Amino acid sequence: MRSNTQLNGSTRERILGTAYQEFRQHGFQGGSINRIVASAGITKGALFHHFSGKNELGYHVVDEVIRPRVEEKWIEPLKRTDDPIRTLRQILYKAAETARVDLCQGCPLNNLSQEMSPLDEGFRTRINAIYDAQRTAIEAAFRRGIAAGLVRKSVNPERAAAFIVAALTGMTGTAKTAQCRELLMMASEGLIDYLDSLKP
């Protein structure tokens, strides 16, 4: 009976998915290995067979669960556009739609980032690599935007990218604390104002 082992995805993947949700809900330190194995319907033997410890499990959640999601939503759309302002606008609108769930628990990457970056270098480098990829994608898009005449020449792409990534994480963070969708919309409009100020 290898039933659910192969039916609901491999055990490893189920562990990763359950751990992702556990850490999302309780944070990494507050997250419990015991709860993970319980709600995944497996045992500690299985978990520690696939992952050497809690930290290692967390690292793989970042690399294999969180990173792909962030890349799909926030990075990929920017890689081929020549109009970063328009594309960022679109991403913002799409994010605002799905914000009902995220509003309560915030961006999983940002949560882990704030909690674990100062405590564990393994987390910090992995998380920062994702933010770095995002910044690089935005910066490159702005360079293309300038070349295409869709962004003012005087704009500093690196500076804009650093500011935009910071603003995005801050927006989800403050909205989570306020638990107020309107605040998220308000800040989004502020970001859009900024983006528009970069037009030629």
Add this chain to the structure above:
Amino acid sequence: MRSNTQLNGSTRERILGTAYQEFRQHGFQGGSINRIVASAGITKGALFHHFSGKNELGYHVVDEVIRPRVEEKWIEPLKRTDDPIRTLRQILYKAAETARVDLCQGCPLNNLSQEMSPLDEGFRTRINAIYDAQRTAIEAAFRRGIAAGLVRKSVNPERAAAFIVAALTGMTGTAKTAQCRELLMMASEGLIDYLDSLKP
């Protein structure tokens, strides 16, 4: 010999200060009551005499330690200015100077906010009250700035305040994860660009 009881401040104050540093280093969930009493040089009896539990202790750290610091640094200077753009610039410069310590561990308020807001309503409301005060102060300053002709009339003060607070928290957060002072400076310049775009 009531020595250090009165010499180094009251026991209650020492607990608050030590707890503040403990939660700052390890987060609230990761913070340990045992470590707090040990490094404060007191006992559990004393701690639980002054505070009814860990949560209650955390609440008082927010209200009595964190809040005054935030108000002094980030809110008070805005309350009397007619030129919010200039004042925010000054605050940014001053914050950038002291960023050496904060760069590693980030803004204590933001840390607690991201960790505890989704988990505990008591934390969430207290923390959000501080951010709300900051937003209100910025908004009011922008209104006065508009009246004084130092800010464009077309600027929406509420929107700008929401965006600026979000950007500020995001900047310290991303800088903490990157552990990179230059990134903080870069994002700060981005914010200053935005602020300048609000001038008449």
Add this chain to the structure above:
DNA sequence: CTATACATACCAACTGGTCGGTTTGCAAGA
């Protein structure tokens, strides 16, 4: 037969919190 993939029972360490008792500060009464 061997290696992988689990399951089970168990561990020391630590968690937040409690509780009976002791010390200390201070005010009132003689």
Add this chain to the structure above:
DNA sequence: TCTTGCAAACCGACCAGTTGGTATGTATAG
């Protein structure tokens, strides 16, 4: 001034429960 009384402040041993982690056993696939 000395004594008595009392409450707040504080101590530290102890608690049940949980933590991440391990050692051993077993089933199964190749």
